[in-house]
Amino acid sequence: MELMKVRNYGELSERVGEMVIEKVNALEKPVLGLATGSTPEGLYEYLINQYKAEKVSFEHVVTFNLDEYVGLEKEDINSYNYYMNEKLFKHIGIPAHQTYLPNGNALDLNEEAINYEKRIKQAGNIDLQILGLGLNGHIGFNEPGTPFTSRTHIVQLDESTRQANARFFISLDEVPTQAITMGIETIMESEQIVLLVSGEGKAGALKRVVNGEVSEEFPASILQKHNNVIIIADEAACKLL
Numbered sequence: 332m333e334l335m336k337v338r339n340y341g342e343l344s345e346r347v348g349e350m351v352i353e354k355v356n357a358l359e360k361p362v363l364g365l366a367t368g369s370t371p372e373g374l375y376e377y378l379i380n381q382y383k384a385e386k387v388s389f390e391h392v393v394t395f396n397l398d399e400y401v402g403l404e405k406e407d408i409n410s411y412n413y414y415m416n417e418k419l420f421k422h423i424g425i426p427a428h429q430t431y432l433p434n435g436n437a438l439d440l441n442e443e444a445i446n447y448e449k450r451i452k453q454a455g456n457i458d459l460q461i462l463g464l465g466l467n468g469h470i471g472f473n474e475p476g477t478p479f480t481s482r483t484h485i486v487q488l489d490e491s492t493r494q495a496n497a498r499f500f501i502s503l504d505e506v507p508t509q510a511i512t513m514g515i516e517t518i519m520e521s522e523q524i525v526l527l528v529s530g531e532g533k534a535g536a537l538k539r540v541v542n543g544e545v546s547e548e549f550p551a552s553i554l555q556k557h558n559n560v561i562i563i564a565d566e567a568a569c570k571l572l
């Protein structure tokens with residue numbers, strides 16, 4: 332695991348942005364794994380600016396998002412579908428049929444999970460997976476206790492995760508109780524993983540990722556076992572290292 336310490340959030344976004352563009356420019360059909368949440372927003376802004384400056388084309392890029400809430404319409408402003416369209420896809424000329432998110436409104440969610448796995452395999456697996464870090468160590472929506480052998484599946488969201496995400500909703504009651512997420516094994520099959528960690532609030536979680544015991548009780552600790560992981564973290568997040 333490599334730790335790249337940067338000064339602040341702006342620098343974090345730029346560093347990961349450069350890595351994404353390098354990957355996109357190097358491969359014929361790059362497959363990116365994308366994340367939502369606050370942390371990757373700066374990365375997406377950076378990519379939009381580079382696209383506008385004609386430094387990169389997303390014409391041949393395929394993307395797979397980590398997760399989606401269960402029960403929200405695609406157009407719901409809190410769905411990850413909406414987030415990705417607004418914050419990235421509609422600005423970068425990527426063909427819509429090359430951007431995948433799990434369908435949290437599928438009639439048969441278990442079948443959707445199996446199909447999502449198939450689509451990733453058909454695309455040739457993920458070349459570069461972007462991850463954020465939950466305060467409880469979740470990656471994607473894989474909450475503490477999720478087996479390391481999990482594939483894409485339906486999860487019951489932790490109360491702490493619902494509370495952390497309530498800031499985007501009118502009230503806590505509106506936050507869905509379930510989500511569909513890539514599994515930990517699915518994530519670990521990515522060729523390369525970049526974990527983004529910003530802010531003092533994540534310092535304790537980052538310490539456990541880097542120095543803690545590898546345990547299903549702290550899902551992100553599994554990254555210690557991957558042979559191509561880069562953590563990009565700002566000074567505030569590195570405070571306890």
Ligand SMILES: O=P(O)(O)OC[C@H]1O[C@](O)(CO)[C@@H](O)[C@@H]1O
Nearest residue numbers: 366367368369370463464465492
């Ligand atoms: O970047 P944030 O907003 O701190 O979120 C961290 C993680 O939590 C989630 O938002 C889910 O709760 C993930 O999508 C994200 O990776």
